[in-house]
Structures are given as C-alpha cells and as structure tokens.
Amino acid sequence: MAKMHLLLVTTCLWALSCALLLHASSDGFLRVNLNKKRLDKEDLTAAKLAQQGNRLLKTGSSDSDPVPLVDYLNTQYYGVIGLGSPPQNFTVIFDTGSSNLWVPSAKCYFSIACYLHSRYNSKKSSSYKADGETCKITYGSGAISGFFSKDNVLVGDLVVKNQKFIEATRETSVTFIIGKFDGILGLGYPEISVGKAPPIWQSMQEQELLADDVFSFWLNRDPDASSGGELVFGGMDPKHYKGDHTYVPVSRKGYWQFNMGDLLIDGHSTGFCAKGCAAIVDSGTSLLAGPTAIVAQVNHAIGAEGIISTECKEVVSEYGEMILNLLIAQTDPQKVCSQVGLCMFDGKRSVSNGIESVVDKENLGSDAMCSVCEMAVVWIENQLRENKTKELILNYANQLCERLPSPNGESTVSCHQISKMPNLAFTIANKTFILTPEQYIVKLEQGGQTVCISGFMAFDIPPPRGPLWILGDVFMGAYHTVFDFGKDRIGFAKSA
Numbered sequence: 001m002a003k004m005h006l007l008l009v010t011t012c013l014w015a016l017s018c019a020l021l022l023h024a025s026s027d028g029f030l031r032v033n034l035n036k037k038r039l040d041k042e043d044l045t046a047a048k049l050a051q052q053g054n055r056l057l058k059t060g061s062s063d064s065d066p067v068p069l070v071d072y073l074n075t076q077y078y079g080v081i082g083l084g085s086p087p088q089n090f091t092v093i094f095d096t097g098s099s100n101l102w103v104p105s106a107k108c109y110f111s112i113a114c115y116l117h118s119r120y121n122s123k124k125s126s127s128y129k130a131d132g133e134t135c136k137i138t139y140g141s142g143a144i145s146g147f148f149s150k151d152n153v154l155v156g157d158l159v160v161k162n163q164k165f166i167e168a169t170r171e172t173s174v175t176f177i178i179g180k181f182d183g184i185l186g187l188g189y190p191e192i193s194v195g196k197a198p199p200i201w202q203s204m205q206e207q208e209l210l211a212d213d214v215f216s217f218w219l220n221r222d223p224d225a226s227s228g229g230e231l232v233f234g235g236m237d238p239k240h241y242k243g244d245h246t247y248v249p250v251s252r253k254g255y256w257q258f259n260m261g262d263l264l265i266d267g268h269s270t271g272f273c274a275k276g277c278a279a280i281v282d283s284g285t286s287l288l289a290g291p292t293a294i295v296a297q298v299n300h301a302i303g304a305e306g307i308i309s310t311e312c313k314e315v316v317s318e319y320g321e322m323i324l325n326l327l328i329a330q331t332d333p334q335k336v337c338s339q340v341g342l343c344m345f346d347g348k349r350s351v352s353n354g355i356e357s358v359v360d361k362e363n364l365g366s367d368a369m370c371s372v373c374e375m376a377v378v379w380i381e382n383q384l385r386e387n388k389t390k391e392l393i394l395n396y397a398n399q400l401c402e403r404l405p406s407p408n409g410e411s412t413v414s415c416h417q418i419s420k421m422p423n424l425a426f427t428i429a430n431k432t433f434i435l436t437p438e439q440y441i442v443k444l445e446q447g448g449q450t451v452c453i454s455g456f457m458a459f460d461i462p463p464p465r466g467p468l469w470i471l472g473d474v475f476m477g478a479y480h481t482v483f484d485f486g487k488d489r490i491g492f493a494k495s496a
Contacts, residue, residue, distance in 0.1 A: 030156050030210070030233040032094070034077045034219070077219060077228050077283070077473065078181050082154030083165070084125030090118050090182040094217075094231055095284030096256050096483065097470075099193035100137065101153070101200060103183035105146055105167030113176035117183075120149075120167055127152045127161075135166055135195045142173025148195055155200070155233065158209055164197040187215065187283070187483065191254040201233070201485055210234035213486025217283055218495060221439070221477035241480035245491030248429050255280045256483055258490055260469065261427030263294050265301045270294045271382035277467045279426075281481060281490055285472030287442065289459035292405060293375040296458075297382075299403035302421045302437070304411035304454045312401035315342070315372045320394045323373070324380055333381055337373040344370075375400075405458035413441060415452040426475070433492060439478045 078093050090103045106121040108114035122128040131148040146168040153160040204210050211234045218240035219229040248258040260279040263270045272293045299306050319340050326336045337343035376397055383393040421437035440455040455474040482491035
C-alpha cells in the first residue's frame, strides 16, 4: 500500500540458534519475537530507492478500489516463520499494509535478489500442494511476480495448514536486493489480497487456532534493548501496555483504516483534519505520512529543514491579503481560491483534486498554484482562529513556505533541540494520543554520528479517499496496537 514506503529493512545476524524465536506460551497466546536494527544512513539511502512512487496492490478484482500508500516497506521489525514439512525458515516483515504472504522461490533464476536470500523448495516439502496461478504485486520501486502454491506455515508451535502463498520467481527492485528480509507476511484484509489468497490470520480463524480473533503489536523503540518487540496472535499481553485500549471501528476494509480527527501541535489545531481525515495503521511503514498542509506546520514547529517554495511565497505575497479578507468576510474556505482566480470552480465543488504535493513536480503550473493556495487557506484560517494580526498571519504563512517537506522525504532537525520541541497529538475517538519529541524524532547513524530527522513525511491523497494519514512504526511504538478482525476494530493503549 501506499505507501511512500522507505524500505529500511534490517540485517539479521541469525543462525538456527538466533534469538528470533516464535513460540506459544502457557497463557495461550502465540508470540512472535521481533528483532530490529538501529537505523543508519545506508538504510535511508536504501529507503529512497523505494520511494520513487506509490505502492499499489493489484487485487485482481474488477470492482476493487485500492488506495496507493506511501511505499517505504521500511520496517525495521522482522521475525521468522517456517514453510513446508519439514519447515524451511524465512525472515519476513509483518506488514499490516498488505495481505499476501510471499517468499523467494527455488525456481527464481533470473533475479539477483533471490540468490541473496532463502528460497522455498517445494520438492523438499511433503505437505506441498500445487496451485500454479500466476500473479504479480506492483510496488512504487519495482515488483515481484511468481505463482501461487499451498503449504503449511509454521508460526511458533502453531501450524497453519494449506496456506496459499506466492513463490516469487522475479524480484525487480533494488530494494529487495539490499533488504535483509526474505519475504513479506501481509496482515491486511482479504479485500486487498492478490489472487484472493486469505491472509494468514483468516486461515488461523477458519482453522480455529486462536483463543481470540485478534493480533497485537508491541514495538520496542528503545534502541539499546535486545528485544525489538512482540507480535501476539490470539490476544494481547498486559505487560505490553498501560491502561485500557481505545477502540475505533474499521471504516473501510482492505487496509486497517479508520476515521481520525485533528492533529494538534502543543494543543493547537492544525486545521486541515479538524473535520476528520482517514487514517491507516501500517506496521510496514517506519514513519508517519500525512497531508503536506499539516506536515509543513509540523516542520515549522519543530524547526525541521524543508525546501523553500518560490511558488508558495508568490501566492502568499500576491494573494495572501485577499485570501485573508475573504476568510474574514466568512467566505466558504473551499471557494476562496476560485474567487482569487487560482482554482477553477464549477459552482458546486472545486475542480482541483484536493491538495496535491507541491514539492515533487518538475514543472509547477496552475494546478500547483491552486494546491499552494488551498494550503495557504488552511494556514491563514487556522491563524485567524488564534486571533492573530494580519501581519503575523501573513508572516506565518510565508514562513511555512520555507518548511515544505523535502521531496527526498526526510526533514532534518537539530538533535540538541529535541527537548525544546512541542508535543504533537492525534485525535482518535475524541481522545488525544500524544507523541513526545523523543517519540516522533527518528535517529539515524551516519559515519559514527547521530543524525535526527522528523518522523513526519508529506503524503497527499485527494478526496474522496483522502485526506489520509499513515500511522507507521513511530506511532505504533508509542501505542500498543490491537487489530481485532473478529469485531473489525483497532485498539490503542500506551505502550509499557
């Protein structure tokens, strides 16, 4: 899924005696121990390779409407599963943003990535069942293709029988070469599954292998801890969270999508999602991705370096005062940009497809000027609510033009200023979920030195599917997350 996905995957220095053990415990839960690696600059470079476009899962259904999500595939959390009888071990990313299980096939002859990773050999498995249907999954940075097979999947002591999965015979992305994982185990809904293959949790449910129809993630964000976290099937470990979970219903099956509210900076509204935005919880994304209009405000608040947009400054300089006066006159904010002549308007709705990214266009034209205007309206309207003066409002909008997110994705910040940065908060189910600077700033290693980047990236999806947030590992590390497929809901509680 979308995913502007950085593929920051990790080195796994494991043998059969490795600490990546999956096990069923005495409390009835199936636990998957997760491992991780501290990020470095090389990881970020690999991530950029995966960021050339949006990942779009091909569901194979003519009536499907998949959402492109930012394609990082950059989780640093991974675990081990076994395929076949006897089990052949594979390191996989547990990705709630996709729904298929795939691993490299022994029949992959022409892709370098396959030779650098473990490959599934059906001839060595007594429980293998042929399927043969061909398939392809397209990512922004490349694709994998192959064919379906069926075999037993070992997850700890639990055996999922006759699981339909993909034997990848071609991996066309450099990110799959660089990545130290073998494959991906998707945990999304079957609606986005290629070939209508059931996600593994659905197979567990149908085979009555779980005590409860849920799985839960605890991600350990302590870089010095030996454990990377834990994925629990069939329940949730009380040692992993504090207090009660706040649950929200899944608003649209496919991805784990729900409706959220505003993003607050030190308790103040950023405006753009005040009336609601869609959000997706994605364990396959490291950072937080959201609308450019909000990320620019976050960058400004935390002192993140962005790019200076001359087009943005031009709109504020020439049209800022006019926009301000129209808003003061109670003009519908959605009609302001058409009235100043920067957007077309048909009398009912804006012809613009919503706020597009204005930082990744080589030739900025009228569409980009319209998008910039729409962002300026959000910024100015927000400052009017704060009863700021005209001079301060226009100066603020001009400053935000210098904080637009970098087209390369990362926005650097001063590591020495982290303690002075504001708290940020997502509004979910009318409750605020706070992220402290220590939680939303990501530290990378570069040449033996620590580099700090903002955990926020710009990602714009137009209506009606957007605006959209992707809550990746930065959020899931702060909040223990329950994926309840029995009741189609998602729960959040503070991580312990």
